[in-house]
Amino acid sequence: MSALIEADHLTRILPAIVPVTLVRDVSLTVGEQEFLAITGPSGSGKSSLLYLLGLLDRPTSGMLKIAGQDTSQLNDDELARLRLEHLGFVFQFHFLLPEFSVLENVRLPMRKAGRLSASEMHDRAASLLEDLGLAGHLDKRPDQLSGGQRQRVAVARALANDPHVVLADEPTGSLDSKSSEQVFTILKDLVRERGKTVIAVTHDMDIAARVDRRIHLVDGRVVSDERVVQAAV
Numbered sequence: 001m002s003a004l005i006e007a008d009h010l011t012r013i014l015p016a017i018v019p020v021t022l023v024r025d026v027s028l029t030v031g032e033q034e035f036l037a038i039t040g041p042s043g044s045g046k047s048s049l050l051y052l053l054g055l056l057d058r059p060t061s062g063m064l065k066i067a068g069q070d071t072s073q074l075n076d077d078e079l080a081r082l083r084l085e086h087l088g089f090v091f092q093f094h095f096l097l098p099e100f101s102v103l104e105n106v107r108l109p110m111r112k113a114g115r116l117s118a119s120e121m122h123d124r125a126a127s128l129l130e131d132l133g134l135a136g137h138l139d140k141r142p143d144q145l146s147g148g149q150r151q152r153v154a155v156a157r158a159l160a161n162d163p164h165v166v167l168a169d170e171p172t173g174s175l176d177s178k179s180s181e182q183v184f185t186i187l188k189d190l191v192r193e194r195g196k197t198v199i200a201v202t203h204d205m206d207i208a209a210r211v212d213r214r215i216h217l218v219d220g221r222v223v224s225d226e227r228v229v230q231a232a233v
């Protein structure tokens with residue numbers, strides 16, 4: 001198993017009159033094809049840790065390697081490039097651009113990466129959306145879709161540049177139970193069928209019980225990091 005993410009003693013302190021420690025001394029290694037949940041009480045630092053691992057924030061101290069590359073000396077442009085190449089994001093609220101079509105929303109990260117021609121981008125975006133059950137919706141705008149459909153568009157967008165890792169912050173947090181189950185199944189299939197690694201922050205204990213590995217945080221610290229044993233059916 002080669003490491004996609006290596007975090008060594010990561011700490012994030014928010015400077016303030018009374019500094020706030022968001023993440024404390026977190027060390028972990030995440031490999032290929034892992035399905036991992038980050039759990040913990042509200043305010044325990046789950047999102048903060050996900051943002052560090054996703055290069056959306058910088059640690060105050062500690063080392064973070066993504067796909068073998070030490071990120072500590074990289075400037076913002078280099079971090080953005082590493083993010084585009086290796087990481088995809090799904091948030092609780094989809095953050096799709098309302099004035100763009102579904103297809104254009106999925107094409108945007110490909111444009112930023114600048115590796116594909118216009119027709120390749122179109123075909124790849126259409127194919128991802130079709131795989132996620134959205135074939136009939138490519139030209140619609142996000143507000144013409146249901147919440148579950150929008151979240152599936154967000155998953156397609158996360159996959160646009162074929163990242164190794166998909167980081168998801170409460171991906172089912174604003175969905176009804178049926179849509180939640182669909183999005184969970186999609187994330188699981190990303191791991192099982194597409195060989196991605198998925199790291200999901202979740203409050204949903206039903207989801208946390210069905211991943212492969214669970215990291216539990218309390219006060220910004222990892223208090224357990226365990227393989228999840230699935231009950232036999």
Ligand SMILES: Nc1ncnc2c1ncn2[C@@H]1O[C@H](COP(=O)(O)OP(=O)(O)OP(=O)(O)O)[C@@H](O)[C@H]1O
Binds near residue numbers: 014042044046047
């Ligand atoms: N910009 C900020 N300014 C001040 N405090 C912050 C800021 N961002 C986060 N915090 C605090 O840091 C702690 C960790 O926040 P974080 O959002 O990472 O936790 P979480 O476990 O994801 O919470 P939740 O489950 O409620 O989303 C919380 O106590 C939060 O209030």
